[in-house]
Amino acid sequence: MTSLSSNGTGGNGPAPFSIHSVHFCHPHARDAIVMRDPEDDALIGATPEWDRRGRDPAGRVRVAPAGRNAPAAYPAGTQPDIEVVFARVAGPEGDAAAGEWAVGATSATDAPAVAEARVTLAFDAQGLSAPVTLRLDRPLMGRIGVSSPRWTWHARRADGVMAVGTSEHTIYTTWRRPLDAAPWARPVYGTYPNPSPDAGVANWTYAKLVAWTCEWAAGADNPKAICDAIIANTHKSTLQYYVFAWDVRTMLLQGGGLCGGWYKMFQGMAAAHGVAVERRSYSVDWRTLDDQAALWCAIVVREPGLNRTAPVEQASRFHDADHGADGTVREVTEPRYRFWGAPGSIHDGHCVNLLQHDGEWYVYDVSFFKHAVALRDFTLPPPDQQRRLGTSGLGNFRTAYLNEAVAYMLGSLRVRGTLYQSRHCSDPGSGPHHTPCVTENGLTVRTATVPDDGPGITFFWGP
Amino acid sequence: MASAHDLLWRTLQPDDAPGPHWDRVVAALHEISRPQATAGGQAALHPESERVLRAFLEHEGGLVLSPDTSVPHSMPPHEMVRAHAVQVLARADLAKHRALIQHVADHPQSSDRLASIARAALRPE
Numbered sequence: 001m002t003s004l005s006s007n008g009t010g011g012n013g014p015a016p017f018s019i020h021s022v023h024f025c026h027p028h029a030r031d032a033i034v035m036r037d038p039e040d041d042a043l044i045g046a047t048p049e050w051d052r053r054g055r056d057p058a059g060r061v062r063v064a065p066a067g068r069n070a071p072a073a074y075p076a077g078t079q080p081d082i083e084v085v086f087a088r089v090a091g092p093e094g095d096a097a098a099g100e101w102a103v104g105a106t107s108a109t110d111a112p113a114v115a116e117a118r119v120t121l122a123f124d125a126q127g128l129s130a131p132v133t134l135r136l137d138r139p140l141m142g143r144i145g146v147s148s149p150r151w152t153w154h155a156r157r158a159d160g161v162m163a164v165g166t167s168e169h170t171i172y173t174t175w176r177r178p179l180d181a182a183p184w185a186r187p188v189y190g191t192y193p194n195p196s197p198d199a200g201v202a203n204w205t206y207a208k209l210v211a212w213t214c215e216w217a218a219g220a221d222n223p224k225a226i227c228d229a230i231i232a233n234t235h236k237s238t239l240q241y242y243v244f245a246w247d248v249r250t251m252l253l254q255g256g257g258l259c260g261g262w263y264k265m266f267q268g269m270a271a272a273h274g275v276a277v278e279r280r281s282y283s284v285d286w287r288t289l290d291d292q293a294a295l296w297c298a299i300v301v302r303e304p305g306l307n308r309t310a311p312v313e314q315a316s317r318f319h320d321a322d323h324g325a326d327g328t329v330r331e332v333t334e335p336r337y338r339f340w341g342a343p344g345s346i347h348d349g350h351c352v353n354l355l356q357h358d359g360e361w362y363v364y365d366v367s368f369f370k371h372a373v374a375l376r377d378f379t380l381p382p383p384d385q386q387r388r389l390g391t392s393g394l395g396n397f398r399t400a401y402l403n404e405a406v407a408y409m410l411g412s413l414r415v416r417g418t419l420y421q422s423r424h425c426s427d428p429g430s431g432p433h434h435t436p437c438v439t440e441n442g443l444t445v446r447t448a449t450v451p452d453d454g455p456g457i458t459f460f461w462g463p
Numbered sequence: 464m465a466s467a468h469d470l471l472w473r474t475l476q477p478d479d480a481p482g483p484h485w486d487r488v489v490a491a492l493h494e495i496s497r498p499q500a501t502a503g504g505q506a507a508l509h510p511e512s513e514r515v516l517r518a519f520l521e522h523e524g525g526l527v528l529s530p531d532t533s534v535p536h537s538m539p540p541h542e543m544v545r546a547h548a549v550q551v552l553a554r555a556d557l558a559k560h561r562a563l564i565q566h567v568a569d570h571p572q573s574s575d576r577l578a579s580i581a582r583a584a585l586r587p588e
Contacts, residue, residue: 188539188574246539246574260537260576281537281576313533339536342493345550346580348535348543383575385583424490429466433473434481434529437490463575 015155015162016097017121020087020128021048022167024072024080028133031080033073033178033272034204038252044070044207050167052087073172073210075274077142082114083131086164088123098122102156103164104134111149111171112136116156140173144226144273145218146211147171172214175226176274178205183279184268188247205272208252212237213269223275224357228372230269231364234306239265241305241367242312242337256306259367263351266366270353277364278356278380282459283349284341285388293412294343295455297422299350300408300444301337303368311335318408318441319420324449325413329420338410338441340424346385346460350405354380363401373401381461388458398457399448408444409457415443464509467491471515474526474544482527485534492544496551508555516548520563523572538576545573546580553584561585 025032025045035044049070074080084103088094104116115137121129141147149171153164180202213226216233220226243256248268251257257265263279270277288294300318304310313335320330339348353364355372361380362372377395391398412421425437450457470483470491483491495515498506508516519541526541528534535543549567552560567573568581 183575186574188542244534244539246542258534258536260535260539260574279575283537337536340489342489342547344554345496345547346583347547349537351537383579385576385579386586424486424493426490427466428483428487428490428494429470433470433483433487434532436484436486436533439486439490462579 012160012162014089015101015164016094017086017088017123017129017155017164018052019084019153019165019167020052021085022050022169023048023083023085023131024074024169024171025049026081026083026131028083029081031074031078031177033075033172033174033210034201035071035073035207035210036204038206038208038249041249043201043204045072048083048085050169052165052167069168069170071170071172071207071211073174073207073214074140075177076144076173076175077139079112079136079139081133081135084114084134085131086121086123086129088127088129090127094123094127100157103132103153104137105151105153105167108150108152109148111147112138112140113149114151114153140171143173143219143221144175144214145173146214147173172210174210174214174273175217175220178203179271179274179276181205181268181271184264184271185248186264187249205268206248206252208237209248209269209272213272217273222357223270223277223355224362224372226273226275227266227270227277227353227355227362227364230266231366231372232370234266234269234366235370238307240307242308259351262306262367263353266353266364270355275355278354279351279463280354280381280383281349281351281462283346283385283462284339285458285460286341286343286345286347287455287458288343289455292419292421293414294422294442295411295413296341296409296457297412297442298338298340298348298410299406300410301339301350301368301405302334302407303337303405305337305367311337313337314436316439316441318410318444320408321415321443321445322449323446324451325411325443325445326415327449329415329418329443336407346462349459349462356380361395363397365401365405368405373404375400383461383463385460385462388460390452391457391459392452398452402457403448406447409447409450410441410444412442413445464494464512467494468511468515471495472518474528475518475522477527481529483532484529485532485540488526488528488540488544492547496547498555508551513552513555516552517560517563519544519548520552520567538574542574542577546577549581549584553587557585557587 088097105114107113217226217229240256245251245257246260315335317333361375361378420443422442495512
């Protein structure tokens, strides 16, 4: 038997055929993770991820449309089957291509190689073989990560080993198989419709989510470690807070979103690894106390948000009560995010994720935090928005998280006889309608100083 | 109130002119949602308010807003308006508007949050 040369190529020169395409997420693949491209929502593995037509004469990978070299993904520790197509070389040299061969590939990196297998090749009028199913020679790495196999393909016959070409790939390994995408991937009406004809594929994800999180969470081996790595590194995505998008696809296309999209994005990132997190929104509960006083009209956030240096809202004048609603009032004009409620209705609020791990709850606020917040004695509120819930019934949610996330609660309150009233413009139809109207901030009470007894702080909890 | 109605209708009618700023839309929603005293002495939603709120629920698509508008954080503006409309209409006359609110609750294009608000409106405490 002729052995392979030291560089993995055959010692008898080139074979009468060459590697043409490598398909990881082929129709019969058991473990390949289905990924989409947000640009058109198409399945990346609908056609072979690696296609030689994407190489220039020097062998360098070219970008579409001439050809492609797209990534593949699998759960950690799986041993993929791939489909490979070979191309007969042109001219009389190609006449010897058909028939029985043993084909495989060696790996120039730590990644698995392609196990040699006996195949019978026949070539069509275009000079291409039917897809040949081959198996990697060992499982992919057993942890979250990225591998970059560089395969040197060979073909063997009784008369020796011949070179078939090389291919390079990017393979992501996730913690577990992705979860059903439906909970996080639903498009928002009026933005980008989902044009994919492959709606029957439930457990899919966006390639970007896999690429990002396999790098950020490399080696993480439990849901908490994975979620911690994601929230600590999401800024590396360069996606921002306060971009007008509320669903994952639009966020990927437009460079960010608001909290109503970010909690879906975080859920989608975790779901790419088979990790289930909860989504909750807590909506402002605007309770009118008398003709003029109201608790609370808005939650006020001073943090700039992900990849921002300052809140994007225009500066407005606030009346800060840093030591409680009956303390000194300090006038401040600066940009802050106001999540407005509406009198007697469920209106705006903030959106976060929650993870239960080893019996403990953790809140992940990826819009404004880079770390998880551990909760004690917390019970997850039902997402029915049916009734207001006081924060006093949620363990330490208030002290551990809310007081830090929401700097101030905005209300309409009297302090020593002076009414600080929050109100949107009194006549919205006056003046140029495309300009903001004067929105007056009432009293901004430092959240940490709002007593739990009495009206306290209440929210409506939703999905 | 007429100017508030006009402003809200404008968000549903695409043309070349910029639409209203979101702040004004919110203020207009607050204004038209207040029940008005009727001849019989009872408070009721103004008929034009009812028409525009129902129009929001029947409208499938986004709103026409100013290009430099602010926006709500948890939902896109068109969903926020629909969430507001289902609550106000349910309070005004649930029996009359139940079918339309149910349609919002069941619509596959409604977000989880909007559908949840619609379901809550259908089950008043």
